[in-house]
Amino acid sequence: MxxxxxxxxxxxxxxxxxxxxxxxxxxxxxxxxxxxxxxxxxxxxxxxxxxxxxxxxxxxxxxxxxxxxxxxxxxxxxxxxxxxxxxxxLPGWFVPSADAEAEETRAQITAALAALPEEQRSVIHLHVWEELGFREIGELLGLPTQTVASRYRYGLEKLRAQKHTLV
Incomplete structure (x- = not known):
């Protein structure tokens, strides 16, 4: 209906x-x-x-x-x-800035996120931008809460490692 x-x-x-x-x-x-x-x-x-x-x-x-x-x-x-x-x-959720350094940082973040596997990128997106908890993300994706937390942690570790190579 x-x-x-x-x-x-x-x-x-x-x-x-x-x-x-x-x-x-x-x-x-x-x-x-x-x-x-x-x-x-x-x-x-x-x-x-x-x-x-x-x-x-x-x-x-x-x-x-x-x-x-x-x-x-x-x-x-x-x-x-x-x-x-x-x-x-450029991704739609970043607002363009007149500050060239801020734009470069945003471009680096975008590239770093793009380099993540889809499973990790999805979990990070849902947790950070949609403000969903790990349990809620697990229900949404049909995954155990521990798996969601692990994907989030692994994704953040990869982002941190990329940050150190960019600095």
């Missing part, structure tokens, strides 16, 4: 930006992330029960977003092509 226009409007207002950022962190491609969010809301427009029956609508939104993003990546002809494009584009 399709949701009411009011429900769909609320879901879009509450989750579209976060879903886009998360899809972008998985796909590393602005246009593909936009397509994932479009597909997400088309899916929600067709069947609101998927969210209405959920214990946590936020968890459902991020689970659907992740699954749609991974499906989109599988459909792409080459994962390497996506990585090369990511290296050339």
């Amino acid at each position: 399709p949701p009411s226009e009011e429900t769909l409007t609320r879901l879009h207002a509450d989750y579209a930006v976060s879903a886009y950022r998360f899809a972008w962190s998985v796909t590393k491609d602005e246009l593909l992330a936009q397509e994932v969010v479009q597909e997400l809301f088309l899916k929600l427009a067709r069947d609101a029960a998927v969210v209405a029956q959920a214990e946590s609508e936020r968890a459902v939104i991020f689970t659907l977003t992740r699954n749609l993003a991974l499906d989109a990546l599988r459909r792409r002809s080459s994962r390497q092509e996506a990585m090369e494009r990511f290296a050339e584009e």
Whole structure:
């Protein structure tokens, strides 16, 4: 059963930006992330029960977003092509700065995040930008809390190691 226009409007207002950022962190491609969010809301427009029956609508939104993003990546002809494009584009969540040193730092952070495996990058994104706890991330991704914590720790270790090589 399709949701009411009011429900769909609320879901879009509450989750579209976060879903886009998360899809972008998985796909590393602005246009593909936009397509994932479009597909997400088309899916929600067709069947609101998927969210209405959920214990946590936020968890459902991020689970659907992740699954749609991974499906989109599988459909792409080459994962390497996506990585090369990511290296050339600035991420949408960093605000451009007039300070050249700040821009360089942001570019280094972006490159460091891009170098992480998808599992670690997703966990870091959900924890840092979406402010989800490890237990909540585990439920969202279908992983034990310890695995989520380990992926977060390993990702941070890799980022720290890259920071030392950049300084």
